[in-house]
Amino acid sequence: MFVAPDLAQSGETLPRPVQSGETVLALRGVGLRYGAFEALKHIDLSIRQGERVALVGANGSGKSTLLRVLHGLLTPSHGQRELCPDCRQAMLFQRPHMLRTSALNNVALGLWFKGTPWRASRTQAQAALQRVGLADLANRNAKALSGGQQQRLALARAWSVQPDVLLLDEPTASLDPHAKRDVEALVAVLGPHMTLVFSSHNLGQVKRLASRVIYLEQGRVLADLPVDEFFNGLVLPQKHPEAHLFVTGES
Numbered sequence: 509m510f511v512a513p514d515l516a517q518s519g520e521t522l523p524r525p526v527q528s529g530e531t532v533l534a535l536r537g538v539g540l541r542y543g544a545f546e547a548l549k550h551i552d553l554s555i556r557q558g559e560r561v562a563l564v565g566a567n568g569s570g571k572s573t574l575l576r577v578l579h580g581l582l583t584p585s586h587g588q589r590e591l592c593p594d595c596r597q598a599m600l601f602q603r604p605h606m607l608r609t610s611a612l613n614n615v616a617l618g619l620w621f622k623g624t625p626w627r628a629s630r631t632q633a634q635a636a637l638q639r640v641g642l643a644d645l646a647n648r649n650a651k652a653l654s655g656g657q658q659q660r661l662a663l664a665r666a667w668s669v670q671p672d673v674l675l676l677d678e679p680t681a682s683l684d685p686h687a688k689r690d691v692e693a694l695v696a697v698l699g700p701h702m703t704l705v706f707s708s709h710n711l712g713q714v715k716r717l718a719s720r721v722i723y724l725e726q727g728r729v730l731a732d733l734p735v736d737e738f739f740n741g742l743v744l745p746q747k748h749p750e751a752h753l754f755v756t757g758e759s
Contacts, residue, residue, distance in 0.1 A: 529556055531556055537586065538552075540584050548584070550587070558703060561704065561719070562708055562718035563708075564722070599676075601662075609649065613633075618665050632668055634646060640661070660694060675706070676704065676706035721739075
């Protein structure tokens with residue numbers, strides 16, 4: 509069983525602090541079209557430093573598209589994306605791409621491409637692998653790792669650049685239960701030191717990791733609530749009936 513390290517006690521450099529409560533990422537009236545298809549519809553959204561935001565909804569509701577817009581991979585057809593000055597972002601995909609080289613080089617190359625000298629990149633990469641419990645596999649070809657190990661390697665690669673905002677697209681969807689627990693433990697220990705935005709179909713995972721839940725349907729935000737209110741609040745069936753049906757498994 510992987511045991512997530514205590515980063516607060518590790519002596520490692522943590523991400524540059526952003527002021528508590530500061531808006532680190534926002535969308536203002538954002539829409540996205542693919543021809544006649546409207547993938548996102550007038551999204552107004554502000555994400556504050558330290559929040560752990562879960563995006564939920566059925567397949568095709570717009571979760572992955574919204575994450576890509578938040579990360580800047582997709583340009584809105586209209587509206588604006590705002591990022592706080594000097595904020596750094598990283599994104600982890602459901603099936604992360606592994607370069608055909610060692611686990612260590614998969615992390616070090618990302619740092620090197622960002623301008624870190626190669627020797628320093630390898631040193632920082634080794635520290636990142638240590639954080640995620642993969643130090644013993646540093647020289648193994650990344651493509652030979654298990655799915656759970658690859659996802660932890662992808663988290664090390666993202667964490668190594670010390671992002672203020674980490675976006676995760678279904679980070680455990682293709683993993684077995686043991687690997688899911690390992691990745692969740694790692695995300696939980698990273699969470700206090702950065703802002704998390706993640707999509708998930710696993711409502712138990714949302715309860716464990718999120719502080720705020722956004723429910724999407726057909727490219728629209730239909731509910732945006734603290735996690736306790738989303739799952740337990742009486743307001744949900746009254747003001748957000750679609751989200752209530754989703755939570756109760758009736759949609």
